[in-house]
Amino acid sequence: MVDRGATPAAGAQPDDxxxxxxxxxxLNRIGTFDWDLDSGRLHLDPEALEILHVPTEEFEGHITDIGGRVPRSDAxxxxxxxxxxxxxxxxxxGAYYHVRDDDGALHWTYTQGRILRDEQGRPCRIVGVVRDAAEELSHVAEPRDGAEEPRHQTTVVETTTAALAHARTVEDVIDFFKDSRAVEHLGADLLVLGLVDSGRIHLVAEGPEEHYIPGTRYTRIDDNFPMSEVIRTLTPRFIESREEFATSYPWLWERIKDIGISSAAYLPLIAQARPIGALGLLYREGRGFTRQERNLFIALGSSLAQSLARAMLFDQEHDLAEGLQQSMLPRRIPDVPGAQIAVRYRSARMGRDIGGDWYDVIPLPGGRVGAVIGDVQGHDTHAAAVMGQLRIVLRAYATEGHAPATVMARASSFLHELDTDRFATCSYVEADPSTGMLQLVRAGHIDPLLRHPDGTCRRLPLAGGLPLGLSAEFGRTDxxxxxxxxxxxxxxxxxxxxLVEQPGADLDDGMQILAGIVRDGPYDLQALADKLCDVVEERVGEDDMAILLLRREGVAARGGGRLQQHIAPADPEALSAARHMIRAAVRAWGARERSDEIELVADELVTNALLHTDGAAVVTIRMLSGPERRLRLEVEDKSSTLPRRREPGESGVSGRGLLLVDRLxxxxxxxxxGTGKSVWCEFVVPERHERQEAD
Incomplete structure (x- = not known):
């Protein structure tokens, strides 16, 4: 191995x-990386892992493996x-940013990448280098001769402006000045940043923190402080000696003189002709500020003010958009016996780019519940308005008792008839927590996930139709x-x-990553929902996100299960769904031996209700507990005419319905x-052990 520190003899050519x-x-502390955007795999060589302070055993080849090492603002x-x-x-x-080591200390790092694209121009791979930038940036704080000083001051303004250009929120700007290296980066010994808040000055950042002066967290604009003065006068204040500091601001000087401060520059932060804050840069050595330096400091204050103003506007627009979105979502989630439900919504971090994502939980008769998740195309107020209308319509159709397929078809027709060019993806689930039976319908939406009690998680593939609006347009509402x-x-x-889409990654990869997070996440439902939100918070998204988690509680009951289906007179989808519901319930409740009899009787009762009345029918099937298990089937209609049993004769083709019911x-x-009637019948369903003893 070559000794990196060895010096070859004069005139001799090194062997290597x-x-x-x-x-x-x-030797130059430069590592390499290769990021395959199609698969999401990331390769880091040993040098890169060392620079990023990522232990080899913790790196599994995913971009998320290094996420915890980069502070949020830099990420x-x-x-x-x-x-x-x-x-x-x-x-x-290319960009400078920080990485955090095991002790929590931050280190400057630089990354440069080259983006490779396929024949269609789509990014498919990024190959680049990562290097330790601590040494090169540390030179900013080193003494410079007179010739280098103007260039240094210009560099401070340029680098600060570049760093703040990426700050989206006020918190991002504050984080920049709270950084332990910000003082060195600005070439000062101490700094303070205050923002105008309700007629006062709020000190939001100071560095280093151990020099915080009690009594300065909130100050009045008319106080005798340099920060107050520059906000009142909108003019920078340059203090060039200890004597000037003591004479002008005696109260403050008594509390900072032991720190060794000798000079300072206080800059007003002005946006749209009004003060929004002030920045103070303090120095231990006494110094005079040349005209060029003062002009550069004024430029620095102007740049910071613009960044803060932009961030404040972003925060205001974001809060307004998120408030509008939240107002269109359900105010409360109903309690559902036998089930736990957790919901979350996170808006995109793109200012007023409000989205059309929504969730809803709809109480249904018989202890059932409807769960909705959906996403209207677009990111604007129009998408949010369409979302609000669509949520209400879906809720109305569900509470009317329509089958899930019918609810989705009617919602699609409603959206198609609106004066809009938007479509929406949606999933609707009708759940009965007492039996555990779920009826799921998907309209162009992502498949859900199913987590088992042991933590294992899998994708739940659902047969689906076209998105809402499009299915009605193309006449495919099945x-x-x-x-x-x-x-x-x-x-x-x-x-x-x-929740699953990431720049440069396939949806399937995102689903696999999500499944892993859910598998390793907490069992508590609310904590799991928070964990999923944390995943979204760690990355910048251009899309909002909604989640709905539904967990069945307890142990399967011996009796008491109940399912219900509303069937309109001309709704073959609802009739088919009712048959499917009965078949699934019979199978789930252990009544397979009588499934043919129960399904035949149900068909007869429903057919009679639809043929001999002018209204709809409601089918209810439930398991009764007692000395013996009984499966009860009820068909309700709005007609007060009671059915009667009659003999059809040898050649009759009708009149056999109630005979079949009576026999089976x-x-x-x-x-x-009241305004109608209910025809009911019961079937004895023995317990499993009773059937085994009979055998």
């Missing part, structure tokens, strides 16, 4: 001359920079229903694509229900 590329990279800047470079056709990008039985302790996860059911009857 010229140096190999890997030696040159290692936001990097994500935004890379996403913009990929979108605007750039070939390269939505297949998928029936799933949710066991106690199992969790259904519904979400929008903002153990007991049946008719009950008056």
């Amino acid at each position: 001359w010229p140096a190999r590329p890997e030696l040159s990279l290692a 936001v800047m990097l994500d935004s920079l890379v996403a913009r470079a990929m979108k605007d056709g750039s070939e390269t990008y 939505y297949p229903v998928t029936t799933v039985e949710l066991d106690p302790g199992e969790t259904l996860l519904l979400f929008t694509d903002g 059911a153990d007991v049946w009857g008719v009950e008056s229900r």
